[in-house]
Amino acid sequence: MATFKTFEEIDAWIKARELTQRVYELTRHKPFARDFVLRDQLRRASVSIMSNIAEGFGRSGRKEFIQFLSMALGSTNEVCSQLYVALDQKYIDKDDFNSLNSLTQETANLIGGLLRYLRSSELKGRKFVPPNPPPEPGTKNPKPRTTNPEL
Numbered sequence: 566m567a568t569f570k571t572f573e574e575i576d577a578w579i580k581a582r583e584l585t586q587r588v589y590e591l592t593r594h595k596p597f598a599r600d601f602v603l604r605d606q607l608r609r610a611s612v613s614i615m616s617n618i619a620e621g622f623g624r625s626g627r628k629e630f631i632q633f634l635s636m637a638l639g640s641t642n643e644v645c646s647q648l649y650v651a652l653d654q655k656y657i658d659k660d661d662f663n664s665l666n667s668l669t670q671e672t673a674n675l676i677g678g679l680l681r682y683l684r685s686s687e688l689k690g691r692k693f694v695p696p697n698p699p700p701e702p703g704t705k706n707p708k709p710r711t712t713n714p715e716l
Contacts, residue, residue: 572622577675581614581637584644584668591665597656607647613640614672627683634680641673 572578588611591597592604614637621633645666652662 572619577679578618580672580675584672585611585615587665610640610643631683634676638676641669645669
């Protein structure tokens with residue numbers, strides 16, 4: 566498993582971001598846009614996936630990361646269930662349903678793979694970054710850990 570220093574490098578977060586973007590695109594058009602309750606709940610559930618991955622990564626321990634990934638996985642099931650409601654209400658067609666459902670399953674699979682890895686890992690504390698990374702060649706101080714400012 567490759568290491569990552571920011572949550573933006575986590576494949577599951579990247580896929581969840583793609584899912585969230587697709588959900589927002591889909592729900593901004595009529596008739597979906599007029600069903601405020603379903604629209605907002607579907608949006609919140611997709612955002613929850615991204616947020617829980619990021620928040621779990623930011624916690625100090627492996628067990629907390631696992632807990633937040635479990636919540637993110639639950640939110641993928643919530644998104645899937647809400648897609649069925651949208652299909653049944655004819656807010657989306659079968660092609661949109663299949664595409665988003667597939668993307669939701671890909672996201673869930675990536676989260677599940679990360680969960681399996683973390684559950685079998687001996688890592689504790691800061692999960693994937695050595696506590697004191699070596700300095701960059703030609704410098705006296707290591708690079709600070711920051712999130713990607715371009716995202």
